[in-house]
Amino acid sequence: MNLHANESSPTGTYAEGMPWNPVERVILERRSIRSFRPEPLPDGMIRRILEAGRFAPSAGNMQPWRFVVIKSPEIIAAMERDAVRIARLFMFFLDYARGGRVRRAITMPLAKLFIRLLPNELHAPPFMLLSQIAQGRAPVFHNAPVIVLILEDRRGVSCPAVDIGVCGQNMVLAAHSMGAGSCWIGLIKLLRYYPKWRRRLGARYPYHMNESIAFGWPRPTADGLVPREVQIVEWREGGPDDPPRYERQGG
Numbered sequence: 001m002n003l004h005a006n007e008s009s010p011t012g013t014y015a016e017g018m019p020w021n022p023v024e025r026v027i028l029e030r031r032s033i034r035s036f037r038p039e040p041l042p043d044g045m046i047r048r049i050l051e052a053g054r055f056a057p058s059a060g061n062m063q064p065w066r067f068v069v070i071k072s073p074e075i076i077a078a079m080e081r082d083a084v085r086i087a088r089l090f091m092f093f094l095d096y097a098r099g100g101r102v103r104r105a106i107t108m109p110l111a112k113l114f115i116r117l118l119p120n121e122l123h124a125p126p127f128m129l130l131s132q133i134a135q136g137r138a139p140v141f142h143n144a145p146v147i148v149l150i151l152e153d154r155r156g157v158s159c160p161a162v163d164i165g166v167c168g169q170n171m172v173l174a175a176h177s178m179g180a181g182s183c184w185i186g187l188i189k190l191l192r193y194y195p196k197w198r199r200r201l202g203a204r205y206p207y208h209m210n211e212s213i214a215f216g217w218p219r220p221t222a223d224g225l226v227p228r229e230v231q232i233v234e235w236r237e238g239g240p241d242d243p244p245r246y247e248r249q250g251g
């Protein structure tokens with residue numbers, strides 16, 4: 001795909017009349033890939049992806065991360081099985097409307113408690129994905145040949161979760177630039193509920209299992225475009241008392 005800044009990009013990105021440079025192209029053309037070929041990526045390529053993550057900026061240069069590369073098909077299959085089990089358990093409690101009166105009476109208060117305790121995890125999109133996973137209609141790890149777990153060191157400065165996001169984004173962009181596909185798998189959090197996975201994957205204090213990324217060679221049947229919202233951006237260019245100027249970004 002050849003993007004030029006003077007035409008509307010597939011993401012509806014604002015155009016500036018200059019050709020997109022190679023970095024911008026990688027950013028704009030990357031998509032989450034949820035269908036992978038079974039063969040693994042070469043180790044050298046995985047190391048280059050990790051290197052892009054290692055060089056990410058972080059608050060106070062604390063680099064609050066530790067990487068775990070999971071290539072073993074047996075381990076990935078076991079992670080998938082256990083994540084699906086927890087998704088089913090969650091859905092048993094959360095999807096209380098499906099059950100009879102007795103189940104509803106027991107599970108509804110628990111579901112409300114979960115939603116209070118985990119408002120971000122149980123937001124509509126992850127909730128729908130969780131429901132599909134519990135019904136066996138979607139995989140958690142997308143049958144990827146490589147999972148990179150980015151453990152978050154909770155001793156990081158300020159907000160280590162942001163550093164993890166920056167680090168992972170460097171990795172997915174590096175992967176895309178080399179022709180590999182990737183998909184963030186926030187649902188690796190499902191494995192937190194198993195002491196054995198926390199132990200095996202090294203997710204013990206100070207490390208926290210928050211995010212992972214699936215990597216592999218994309219299949220041609222990869223997902224299509226996901227739309228981006230037009231942003232109304234506030235520009236402040238005059239004095240402190242001058243009103244801002246609003247501009248539509250994208251679309």
Ligand SMILES: Cc1cc2nc3c(=O)[nH]c(=O)nc-3n(C[C@H](O)[C@H](O)[C@H](O)COP(=O)(O)O)c2cc1C
Pocket residue numbers: 030031032033034183184185186187188211226
């Ligand atoms: C922190 C984070 C966690 C995510 N977790 C998942 C996940 O568990 N499963 C999944 O299929 N996609 C996951 N995604 C991918 C998003 O759904 C995807 O980035 C979004 O729909 C935009 O699509 P695009 O990446 O193709 O541009 C995650 C993305 C981010 C940034």
